[in-house]
Amino acid sequence: MNLHAINAIYRFEMARARRTLTQSIISPVISTSLYFVVFGAAIGSRIPQVDGVSYGSFIVPGLIMLALLTQSIANASFGIYFPRFTGTIYEVLSAPVSYLEIVIAYVGAAATKSIVLGLIILATAALFVPLTIKHPLWMLMFLVLTAVTFSLLGFIIGIWADGFEKLQLVPMLIVTPLTFLGGSFYSISMLPPFWQTVTLFNPVVYLVSGFRWSFYGIADVSPALSLAMTLFFLIACIVTVAWIFRTGYRLKP
Amino acid sequence: MFTAMTTMISISNLSKTYEGGFQALKTVNLDISRGEIFALLGPNGAGKTTLISIVCGLVNASTGTVTVGGKNIVTDYRAARELIGLVPQELTTEAFETVFSAVSFSRGLFGKPANPAYIEKVLRSLSLWDKRNNKIMTLSGGMKRRVLIAKALSHEPRVLFLDEPTAGVDVELRRDMWALVSELREQGVTVILTTHYIEEAEEMADRIGVITRGEIILVEDKATLMHKLGRKQLTVQLQEAIDSIPETLADYGLERAAGGHALVFTYDAERAQHGVAELLRDLAAAGLAFKDVNTTQSSLEDIFVDLVKEER
Numbered sequence: 194m195n196l197h198a199i200n201a202i203y204r205f206e207m208a209r210a211r212r213t214l215t216q217s218i219i220s221p222v223i224s225t226s227l228y229f230v231v232f233g234a235a236i237g238s239r240i241p242q243v244d245g246v247s248y249g250s251f252i253v254p255g256l257i258m259l260a261l262l263t264q265s266i267a268n269a270s271f272g273i274y275f276p277r278f279t280g281t282i283y284e285v286l287s288a289p290v291s292y293l294e295i296v297i298a299y300v301g302a303a304a305t306k307s308i309v310l311g312l313i314i315l316a317t318a319a320l321f322v323p324l325t326i327k328h329p330l331w332m333l334m335f336l337v338l339t340a341v342t343f344s345l346l347g348f349i350i351g352i353w354a355d356g357f358e359k360l361q362l363v364p365m366l367i368v369t370p371l372t373f374l375g376g377s378f379y380s381i382s383m384l385p386p387f388w389q390t391v392t393l394f395n396p397v398v399y400l401v402s403g404f405r406w407s408f409y410g411i412a413d414v415s416p417a418l419s420l421a422m423t424l425f426f427l428i429a430c431i432v433t434v435a436w437i438f439r440t441g442y443r444l445k446p
Numbered sequence: 447m448f449t450a451m452t453t454m455i456s457i458s459n460l461s462k463t464y465e466g467g468f469q470a471l472k473t474v475n476l477d478i479s480r481g482e483i484f485a486l487l488g489p490n491g492a493g494k495t496t497l498i499s500i501v502c503g504l505v506n507a508s509t510g511t512v513t514v515g516g517k518n519i520v521t522d523y524r525a526a527r528e529l530i531g532l533v534p535q536e537l538t539t540e541a542f543e544t545v546f547s548a549v550s551f552s553r554g555l556f557g558k559p560a561n562p563a564y565i566e567k568v569l570r571s572l573s574l575w576d577k578r579n580n581k582i583m584t585l586s587g588g589m590k591r592r593v594l595i596a597k598a599l600s601h602e603p604r605v606l607f608l609d610e611p612t613a614g615v616d617v618e619l620r621r622d623m624w625a626l627v628s629e630l631r632e633q634g635v636t637v638i639l640t641t642h643y644i645e646e647a648e649e650m651a652d653r654i655g656v657i658t659r660g661e662i663i664l665v666e667d668k669a670t671l672m673h674k675l676g677r678k679q680l681t682v683q684l685q686e687a688i689d690s691i692p693e694t695l696a697d698y699g700l701e702r703a704a705g706g707h708a709l710v711f712t713y714d715a716e717r718a719q720h721g722v723a724e725l726l727r728d729l730a731a732a733g734l735a736f737k738d739v740n741t742t743q744s745s746l747e748d749i750f751v752d753l754v755k756e757e758r
């Protein structure tokens with residue numbers, strides 16, 4: 194293991210986050226706070242409790258997931274796409290670094306950033322609504338697994354993209370809609386039966402449900418299934434990344 | 447075993463066909479010795495960057511093998527790459543990082559523990575020390591190139607690739623570069639540089655390879671190359687113009703110049719021994735009085751242009 198290299202890339206990426214603090218931390222916190230004000234306080238006060246939890250509290254896990262997914266993808270895809278775009282990637286590719294080490298460093302940094310962000314949003318939420326976390330260890334596990342999985346997905350997008358539009362494409366057209374329709378703001382039991390079935394094909398449902406269960410002990414699907422699905426996505430991403438590196442896809446002509 | 451000790455880079459049967467089907471390298475074979483300064487000379491698109499990129503791990507070879515310091519660049523890439531520093535042709539640097547942190551980053555990337563004292567030494571030797579806390583994007587182009595060199599040297603490589611190190615660089619930096627290369631030579635570092643400028647190869651290299659259209663058409667010691675291919679010309683200024691070249695001098699293939707006021711004798715290194723003395727004797731015998739004689743030697747530039755033209 195070239196630990197010096199992992200350390201160098203990781204620190205480089207974290208330094209980039211510090212330089213772009215507004216973009217990487219402050220703006221997600223502000224937009225999440227707006228959700229609390231609009232959905233939690235304004236509209237939420239007209240909505241009865243969901244599964245015995247006030248609406249404001251109910252949406253907290255979903256909002257954290259929303260930020261976690263979008264920010265993990267954004268961080269990781271940009272982190273690897275930008276050096277490809279400017280050409281500085283040559284240095285990493287010519288260094289005595291294995292692909293595993295490259296992934297650990299870039300994905301580790303992106304995941305770290307979104308985990309920190311998730312915790313900050315959690316703390317922000319605590320200012321607005323009462324929170325309980327019934328299963329803190331599970332909560333952390335879902336947080337970490339999701340951050341890592343979606344940072345990997347972001348990494349894949351960053352390698353696949355050959356322009357800045359493509360970099361935005363997947364998050365805009367797929368991830369955001371799936372997250373909004375994935376039960377972040379509602380329990381799927383509130384939907385008509387047909388749509389409940391359709392929703393079960395949305396992977397984000399499992400992430401949100403498991404995460405919400407770790408807070409309040411209420412879930413749309415069983416926590417074990419949530420965990421299994423999360424692990425499934427993680428493995429799918431790992432397999433894809435391994436394929437990318439084995440073939441040199443978009444990295445080496 | 448003997449060759450393993452003296453050969454630093456060994457390239458055998460290397461070829462590269464890019465995805466579109468373009469063959470950028472056709473069966474390249476090349477050995478470069480430890481501590482040697484090797485210049486790879488060739489026109490645009492000859493395949494210089496492709497060759498370097500394969501050795502450095504940036505491009506996958508289509509066929510063939512490369513070893514650096516006896517280590518295969520694919521199967522033993524870690525050991526091979528640790529030895530290599532690369533200064534790419536394009537000015538590709540981070541923008542927002544400071545010079546010092548960017549160079550330290552490179553050292554870490556190559557698996558070396560931090561060593562601020564060494565980084566300082568490198569930066570000082572490249573006149574970058576004053577700029578160490580500046581963001582790279584605020585530097586001039588020439589300074590950015592120095593940063594790239596500093597990054598390449600940050601992990602104390604044994605082999606340094608300089609891909610057109612002096613393209614778009616002013617005279618001063620070019621001199622600095624030459625000085626740097628001779629310093630590296632003293633430390634036993636193997637240097638491979640590509641260039642379009644013959645004077646650069648002439649100034650720095652021990653050995654010169656000429657590549658064109660994906661093929662290395664010639665590899666020669668600089669001195670041998672100059673000797674073998676260097677044409678010389680002897681110009682004899684006559685006291686009185688002549689209309690035609692006397693019969694007795696027909697064998698020399700002389701040309702009249704300056705309206706008959708001068709005769710030009712073209713000869714190669716092998717003929718130099720007696721040719722010149724004999725010509726001067728025969729000139730006198732033919733009754734031609736001359737007032738001045740001078741010789742010129744073709745530069746590597748001429749040699750190169752001739753070679754590449756021949757190929758086409």
Ligand SMILES: Nc1ncnc2c1ncn2[C@@H]1O[C@H](COP(=O)(O)OP(=O)(O)OP(=O)(O)O)[C@@H](O)[C@H]1O
Nearest residue numbers: 446464465468470489490491492493494495496497
């Ligand atoms: N990624 C690529 N895909 C397809 N063709 C490529 C690629 N990179 C280089 N080539 C082609 O391969 C040939 C050799 O290119 P290369 O960059 O090695 O030339 P070079 O000798 O370094 O030229 P220059 O002196 O202009 O830098 C060129 O015709 C170029 O167009």
Ligand SMILES: [Mg+2]
Nearest residue numbers: 494495496535
């Ligand atoms: Mg080139």
